[in-house]
Amino acid sequence: MNCPETIAKWGVYELSVAGPADGNPFLDHWVRADFAGENEKVTVDGFYDGEGIYKVRFMPSFEGAYTAVITSDFGEELRVGFHVTAPQEGNHGPMRVTNNYHFVYEDGTPYFSIGTTCYAWVFQKEELRRQTLEQLKDSAFNKIRFCLMPKHYIHNLVDPVTFPYEGTPIDRSHITEENFMTGNWPYDYDNHFDYTRLNPEHFRLLDEAIASLGELGIEADLIVMHPYDCWGFSKMTRQQDDLYWNYVVARFAAYRNVWWSLANEWDLLREKTVDDWEHYAQILIDKDPYRHLRSIHNCIQVYDHTRPWITHCSMQRTDLYKTTELAGEYRVRYGKPIVMDEVAYEGNIEQGWGNITGEEMIRRFWEGICNGGYVGHGETYIDPEDILWWSHGGKLHGTSNERLKFLAEFAKTLPEGGLKPVKMAWDASCAVPEGEMMTGQESPSLILMYLGFNRPSFRLWTLPEGSYQIDIIDTWDMTITCAGVFKGFSHIDLPGKQYIALCAHRVDAD
Amino acid sequence: MNCPETIAKWGVYELSVAGPADGNPFLDHWVRADFAGENEKVTVDGFYDGEGIYKVRFMPSFEGAYTAVITSDFGEELRVGFHVTAPQEGNHGPMRVTNNYHFVYEDGTPYFSIGTTCYAWVFQKEELRRQTLEQLKDSAFNKIRFCLMPKHYIHNLVDPVTFPYEGTPIDRSHITEENFMTGNWPYDYDNHFDYTRLNPEHFRLLDEAIASLGELGIEADLIVMHPYDCWGFSKMTRQQDDLYWNYVVARFAAYRNVWWSLANEWDLLREKTVDDWEHYAQILIDKDPYRHLRSIHNCIQVYDHTRPWITHCSMQRTDLYKTTELAGEYRVRYGKPIVMDEVAYEGNIEQGWGNITGEEMIRRFWEGICNGGYVGHGETYIDPEDILWWSHGGKLHGTSNERLKFLAEFAKTLPEGGLKPVKMAWDASCAVPEGEMMTGQESPSLILMYLGFNRPSFRLWTLPEGSYQIDIIDTWDMTITCAGVFKGFSHIDLPGKQYIALCAHRVDAD
Structure with a gap:
């Protein structure tokens, strides 16, 4: 012993x-x-x-x-x-929900979520895993979503270094882009795995990953189930699922930085019913004494996010055009923190979820924040070795990472307790500190206004009562310029560029 | 006589x-x-x-x-x-609706609407009016929206060269940006006009404008009423309105290029009721024997576009983010041509409706077309003399005009009868010729696919049965490149840029 x-x-x-x-x-x-x-x-x-x-x-x-x-x-x-x-330096305990719509570490340290996604990074070769951790160090990310199971998908046709069960994987060498995309290959694979004999080596890699992330101060948003499968892991029986879920909870719940994501794209797991998901949730409720955060991520159909076991909404955008702009509506609908984990990824691959520009990615972050939510990053640039950050980790090639670091620095200057959206302008997303402007009348201590793809050369703004220092934040060129102190009807000269935010700080006493 | x-x-x-x-x-x-x-x-x-x-x-x-x-x-x-x-060369007669959602001149010549807006151009000095007509000649515009009444609004505080009634205008020299925007000036102006004595000189300017546009092959989308008023023209009595409407119809209906827009932003004309609008429509029905097109343009609230007298929907976008992407939904809802006349303007002024980029303007055009609708342009660049195309005409300063000429040239290659949107991809807007793919199964003769702000470096596309030549249209850099002939599952290499459309032409016989 x-x-x-x-x-x-x-x-x-x-x-x-x-x-x-x-x-x-x-x-x-x-x-x-x-x-x-x-x-x-x-x-x-x-x-x-x-x-x-x-x-x-x-x-x-x-x-x-x-x-x-x-x-x-x-x-x-x-x-x-x-x-x-006493806790080790940098260990602030597990994550909790605060102020209904926001997060805080158990020790009270505020947490402003800036996530990324590397679905299968844990099951890549060691060199690549090390590179991923190095890249995460050089980033603003304080949360990463990844799978506990390997991933079978386009750009993901090389076998993982380990499998979660004892057995032999089916041969995927004959699968081409065409027969994967058209479904023209034998999906009715033979079962080559014993779903009652887990592979501890596989789970040790996950231990190591979660612990390494913890050392970097990064939350591990564990995707327990997902549909991108050709090995039968998504089609196990209830008993086999129970074995898996109980194993996962027993093994990982003690890591303070764990979040449970019941599934990625739950609605694509055609074999599972809502009753199944509620059953898995019950396992978490029964077996995780630390009450780590729980979510379930959609493809098309959003799970019923009013369910009490769901601590926060982990959402994929359901509209091609309006993504994080809807965070405010989701807040009203669900009354929980809104984490828009999938708003399309910066990149240039063939599919619409993976080929937006860095500018659009950053725009979606700021829209989300000014709508009282949080946003997730991902990157999908075509790579000669098919190493895409979104799934494999490795290195970032895009332009959003630097801007997210800038955003993270700016976020440190925001009041604790988070932001809530307010309707102060028809043509800009505005937020004030959560808990302020409860009647809609008082002058808030801070107003963050994001002008998005618009590019006014000046702005007319009738400020609430009081004096406000207005900072002009160029979210793309990463500068903050004080425009001066304003009162009442104000004419604020602007650079006439896209992606500008205004941050108005009240500077007189109440 | x-x-x-x-x-x-x-x-x-x-x-x-x-x-x-x-x-x-x-x-x-x-x-x-x-x-x-x-x-x-x-x-x-x-x-x-x-x-x-x-x-x-x-x-x-x-x-x-x-x-x-x-x-x-x-x-x-x-x-x-x-x-x-016989008609003069270039005179194709008045405009008609064809194929439910499209337009055609009475002589059968197809009309692909590319509109612009210069609300008050007719009431500017002669030199500027001439400049506007010169600029229109150097453009793709075949429709222009403008007002019959002068406009009182920010950037529109200089008096027009004529007024529609006998009288003396109120003094607006004391109105500043601040008191205009905050409403802090006497809106309860004295009435200085005799609303029973029209000013023929004013209407002669309009005659001249409509005729000049006709010579250029441009439809005159006449805005009969609008709310941007400080002279009382928007607050006349029913009898005064009747005098005005009857005068307008008697004077202008004989111009073949007239379209009737009952109002700009009808819902801001607070003095007028739905009964009033239905009454004005009845005047048009009774007194315009040529049945010119009739529409009514919204600010926030869309008029009931199922009304039978409305020939087509002239719409302002009601969402800051999703604009022409909704044209397909409007088609289903209203069963009429969708002309999204106001989708924000290219420019850099202070207000969100007037500061999008040329890229975004062009994107909205192509989205609208691939959603089976038509789109309108406008331009609002800050100008030292406050001459903004959107209201005054003059010269264009933006980047969208050249791209609209390119679009107009491309549109000439499209089949007559217009396009209808089809759901062929979740991440791209697609259209086929109106009347094709009625069961959803047949292979269309043409597919236009727009990839918008996404920038794939290639596209996987399982084409309908048959062989298709695929052209890659760079809608921004204005090039059309043939990618080859494809059949079935196709891998099409793309430039990895934004604003790309694919046009697939069926090249084998049915």
Whole structure:
């Protein structure tokens, strides 16, 4: 048995016990532990990690003395004690919803989400995985969406380095662009996998990925299921799914930076019913004692986001033209944080979801923010080796990354508690601090106005009562220029360029 | 009496008779004429043109011998005969709706509408009016929207060269940007005009404008009423309105290139009710024997476009982001030609309707066309003398004009009868010839696909049965490149730029 004596708060406390390796340990045996400290009592399931090793993971939420009681179907009850120390620097705990529409780390540190997507980066060769982490370091991203299962899709026809189950993958070497796109190849593949025998090596790669992201201060938005499959992982039985879900929760829930995304494009998983999704959600409710954030991401049909287990809306845009501009409407409809994770990706591939310009990507970010939401990035540039950030990670080639760093720096200057959209102009998206202008009359402490693709050479603005310093933010050329202090009806000269935001700060006392 | 012996078909045949100049000739007297040829009998009202001259105008729709019988309350019945000759070159007759959603001249010549807007160009100084006509010659525009009344609005605070009524205008010299925009000046102006005494000089300028446009092959989309007023012209009584409407119809209906736009932004004419608009429409139905096209243009609220007197939808976009992309939906809703006359203007002024880029303007044109509609241009660049094309005419400064000429040339290669939108791709707007693909299955003779702001470096396209030559149209750089002949699943290399259209022509026999 391996039982460390100390662990930092919000760290992963891991116990290992030896047990039977014969038969099917995933089905035949169980292990769990009761953790108790002065302020919490938590029971968590363990999981089999191969070679006769069973593990239990726990994330303590308080400092001080803890005890653990380990039970299993194969060994004696074991008791250990350990001490939880102060959190490591940079560990602010798991993510919570605050002010209805926003996020905050458990320690109260504000979180302004700027996400990206690299669906299958974990299952690429080590060199590429390292490159992805290096690139993430050189970015503003504080969240990344990725899959727990490998991905079968166009630009994704090279096998992953590991599979989640024991077995042999079908041969995909004969699949061309044409027969993939037209569906003209045998989708009724033979089952080459044993869906009751998970592959611990695969999940260790995920452990490593989640932990590395945590060190970089990046949230790991785990996509538990997805439809881009030719191996049968999306068509397992309820029992097989249960085995998978329970394994995933037992293994990953103790990482403080985990978010659960039940699915990518849930509505394309034709074999699964709403009852299935509600059932998976119930597993999370029952088995994740840390209440990590939960979402379910759509392709065409948005899941019923009023469901109480959904903590925030993780959305793909459903209109080709209006994307993050709708965040304000979604706020009203769902009353939850709006994260528009998929608004098309910067790139030049053949499909409309992957060939917008950097300018359009950045425009969608600012529209989303001024509509009280958050936005996700992705990048899909044609690559000679078919390494596209969106799926494989690697290096960024686009123009939006620098502008997102600029946005992240600007976001640090915004008041804590987030922004809410207000109707102050018919031709611009405007936001004020959440909780202000509740009657619509008071003068807000700050107004952020985004002019988008319009390019006025000046703006006439009748300001609310009080004096406002107005900064002109060139969101593309990344400059902030103070235009002066204004009062009442104001004529503000502007550069006559696209992608300008105005930030008005109230400068007189109330 | 002045009665020409011949007139060309679809020309303006004008009779003049002398009559009383004392009292109020507009109210006190009437003149009308019955015209008869072998194929038509038409009765039209005349109008007073000042200095004791009364006129009756008629547009013959057939060649051959005609007679006219003129009656009035002040003179004897007069009879004249005249001969209608073949139409002048370039005169294709008045505009008609064809194929439900499209336009055609009465002689069967197809008309692909590319409009522009210069609201008050007629009431500018002569030099500027001449410049406007010169610029129109150097353009693709075959329709122009303009007002019959002068315009009071920001950038429109200099008095027009004429007023439609006898009287003295109020002094606007004290109006500033601020008090105009904030409404902080006396809108309850004194009435300085006699709304029963029209000013023939004003209307002669309009005659001249309509005739000049006709010579250039440009349709005159006459905006009869509008709300940008400080002289009371938008707040007249029902009787005063009737005088005005009847005068306008009697004076202008005989010009073959007239379209009636009942109002610009009808919903901002707060004094007028739906009953008023239906009443004006009835005047047109009763008094315009040529059945010129009739529309009514919105600001926010679209008029009920299912009304039978509305021949086509003249629309302002009601969404800041989605404009001409909605033309297809409007077609379904209204079953009439969709002319999106106001989709924001190329320029850099302070307001969101007047500061889009040339690229965005051109994008909106192509989206509109691929959605089975037509689009209108306008330009609003800040000018040291406040001469903005949108209102004053003059010279164009933008980048869209050249691209619209390119579009017009391309449009000549399209099949007659117009395009209809079809859903062939989720990420591109596609159109085929009107009347084709009625069951959705047949292979169309032509497919126009617009990729808009997306910029794929190639496109995968499973073509309908048959062989198609595919042309790559760079709508911005104005090139057309043949990509080759394709069949079935096709991989088409593209330049990876925005604003690309593909035009697929079926090249094998059916």
